[in-house]
Every structure is written in C-alpha cells, then in structure tokens.
Amino acid sequence: AQTVTQSQPEMSVQEAETVTLSCTYDTSESDYYLFWYKQPPSRQMILVIRQEAYKQQNATENRFSVNFQKAAKSFSLKISDSQLGDAAMYFCAYRSSGWETSGSRLTFGEGTQLTVNP
C-alpha cells in the first residue's frame, strides 16, 4: 500500500516571502500521479498543482511550483510571493495511474497548516 508523509504539521511565512512544504511518499509503482490540495477555512478542497510521475519536468502553476524527486520519492511544494489568501491546510496526495489498480483512491498525507503573517 502507498503511504504519504508530511513531516511539517505547521508552517508560517511572511507575506511576499517564499515557503516550501515537504512531502515524501512510498510506493512500489512506477507510474502514478501526485497532487497538492489546499483546504482553506471555507472547507473546500482545491487542487493546487499536479505532477505526473513519468514527467521529469517539475510542474508549475503561477506562484506554485513543485520539486519532484522520483528516486528520493519526494514531492515538495514551493509557494512564492506568499499572499494572505494562501493560508490554509495543504495536503499532499498520491494516486495510482491505473483505474483498476486502486486508481480511484487518493492517498493523503496528514496535512501542513500554513499561516501567512502580514
């Protein structure tokens, strides 16, 4: 079974600064997808960024980028120019590539609570 570990229960950052959230995972599969979801106090889980394991290039979405190290099974999220609206719980998640092989399941990490200080 796959596991996802987020070792930082809480992080804080000053507005406009950069912060990196860590995520490691364990799997025996070679093809899979990784996601970062954000859950603000409004409760809705919002996709921040996705990474396909077969792609070497790190995904980027505006101020959000990842550092994907497949051999090390590491998938960190970097938030640049942090804004007050970035304050939320961030979950790292894993999904198998094949639907029939547990591809319907998202395996979540425990989450990192990010505080943005003005």
Place this chain on the structure above:
Amino acid sequence: DTEVTQTPKHLVMGMTNKKSLKCEQHMGHRAMYWYKQKAKKPPELMFVYSYEKLSINESVPSRFSPECPNSSLLNLHLHALQPEDSALYLCASSHRGGDPNTEAFFGQGTRLTVV
C-alpha cells in the same frame, strides 16, 4: 461549470433520526466519492461509485447508505448515527481513468453533528 454542490452545508441530527446528504455535479464525471473528514485530519475515503455502480466500500458501517440515482447525483443516507460520526462529509467527482486530468473536484462539504 467545475462545481460540486453539496447540501445541506450544516446538519444537526439526533441518534434516532434519518437524514440524507446530497451531492450534485454537471461536469460529466462518471466517478463520484464520499469522504469523511475529522478536524485537522485528511479526508478518509468511504465510498466510490463508478458509472453509477458502487465500486468501493471501505468497510463503512451500514448506518451509512450511499445511493447514486444518476450520473449527476450522489446521496448519502444516514440512520442511527453515533456521536463519533460527527465530521465533515465531502463529496467529490472525477473522470474515470488513468489520465492525470482525472483529479477529483470536491464540494464544500456538509458539517454533520450528531447529538
């Protein structure tokens, strides 16, 4: 429309009540999910429906009864719940398949309190 709509947003029910949670999406997704989330914890998968058929039940107690009447709707019927069932219940939907664009879209959840 990339929305998953859940109703109600808040629900308080007694242990002898019967209630239902509703979820709706119009994105053409053929996979729909129920998750349970406790405070400051990640969501836990409860059920997965694929093409309106139940494909995964994560050993959820029978006091939770899912239903998928059509490809856009997902219900969760609740009966004789316990106080420990109080949680945020999240509905999600996605395309089915191995494409990465099958990321799940989540609703805002129903905050359930069992008294």
